Amino acid sequence: MRLLGSVVILPLVLLLVSCKAADPQNTLLGTHGHVAADIAKLSWGVFWAAAVVFVLVEGMLLYILVRYRDRGDRELPVQVHGHTKLEITWTIVPTLLLAGVAVPTLFTLIHIDTIPKDSMTINVTAHQWWWEFQYPDGKFTTADEMHIPVNRNIHLILHSNDVIHGFWVPKLAGKTEVIPNHDNEMWIDATEANTYSAQCTEFCGEEHALMRFEVIAQPQAEFNSWMVGQQAQAADLGHPGAQTFLKGPCVACHAIGGTAAVGNVGPNLTHFASRAWFEEMDNNPDDVAKWLHNPQAVKPGNLMPNYNLSDQDIQSLVGFLEGLK
Numbered sequence: 001m002r003l004l005g006s007v008v009i010l011p012l013v014l015l016l017v018s019c020k021a022a023d024p025q026n027t028l029l030g031t032h033g034h035v036a037a038d039i040a041k042l043s044w045g046v047f048w049a050a051a052v053v054f055v056l057v058e059g060m061l062l063y064i065l066v067r068y069r070d071r072g073d074r075e076l077p078v079q080v081h082g083h084t085k086l087e088i089t090w091t092i093v094p095t096l097l098l099a100g101v102a103v104p105t106l107f108t109l110i111h112i113d114t115i116p117k118d119s120m121t122i123n124v125t126a127h128q129w130w131w132e133f134q135y136p137d138g139k140f141t142t143a144d145e146m147h148i149p150v151n152r153n154i155h156l157i158l159h160s161n162d163v164i165h166g167f168w169v170p171k172l173a174g175k176t177e178v179i180p181n182h183d184n185e186m187w188i189d190a191t192e193a194n195t196y197s198a199q200c201t202e203f204c205g206e207e208h209a210l211m212r213f214e215v216i217a218q219p220q221a222e223f224n225s226w227m228v229g230q231q232a233q234a235a236d237l238g239h240p241g242a243q244t245f246l247k248g249p250c251v252a253c254h255a256i257g258g259t260a261a262v263g264n265v266g267p268n269l270t271h272f273a274s275r276a277w278f279e280e281m282d283n284n285p286d287d288v289a290k291w292l293h294n295p296q297a298v299k300p301g302n303l304m305p306n307y308n309l310s311d312q313d314i315q316s317l318v319g320f321l322e323g324l325k
């Protein structure tokens with residue numbers, strides 16, 4: 001019984017508890033996008049076809065092993081060589097089965113590969129180790145949080161700024177490689193207003209594991225007002241931190257709409273304070289100060305050097321950045 005418990009039941013329990021439909025990484029149950037749902041449907045179809053074949057083949061094997069086992073009282077049975085009918089059968093049946101799997105596979109491939117004509121376009125750029133989202137219609141840029149309207153087809157053009165990354169929102173669509181000098185395209189949609197976790201799926205350097213992002217699907221009206229907010233300028237140039245920012249090294253890499261800062265190496269900070277988190281930390285004054293104090297200690301290897309900023313500069317920068325709503 002103990003053996004049965006450890007070998008069969010325990011792994012089964014572990015397997016089952018890891019399969020909740022609500023889990024953000026579960027792509028087989030509880031999907032919220034048409035592409036992900038299509039892929040899940042195909043996976044289940046192939047799984048059940050394979051399960052039927054498995055049970056039939058293994059069942060026959062077990063039956064024959066038991067039924068014709070050597071009971072010690074038999075003579076050598078008649079020896080046969082070749083069985084044309086049987087050989088034709090076991091060639092034709094798998095061929096039909098594979099053809100049966102190929103047809104829905106091809107239809108699924110064509111469906112997920114055909115970008116719907118009415119799509120809204122977002123340009124996605126992968127950087128070591130963050131995501132940049134450009135909204136050509138709204139002419140603004142964000143980082144690590146991709147907002148989309150719910151029930152709207154979104155056409156994504158995927159660029160890489162450095163190495164190969166992988167774009168994956170498990171609940172909404174399959175993954176697509178993001179390759180330097182070759183733009184890949186895909187489409188996604190979200191059928192439910194929600195925040196979906198997403199991540200880079202290609203090992204892209206030491207902080208690959210921290211290259212997560214979120215897709216925030218909102219009702220159209222809410223999305224529209226978010227767009228309007230993103231297009232507005234938020235910088236308070238009268239804040240003492242504005243001068244620290246604009247006269248310091250920050251402008252070499254970062255842009256803030258409505259100011260002279262137009263760097264495009266690091267994330268666009270126009271509405272920095274409207275994002276819930278940054279660099280895997282909550283977007284609050286303490287964590288922003290921690291980051292500015294030494295970015296290399298938080299995310300070693302990232303492109304932002306430690307500028308050894310004074311505590312006073314850090315405080316005024318934090319105040320200025322947290323005002324960028």
Ligand code: CUA
Binds near residue numbers: 128129166201202209
């Ligand atoms: Cu980008 Cu892993």
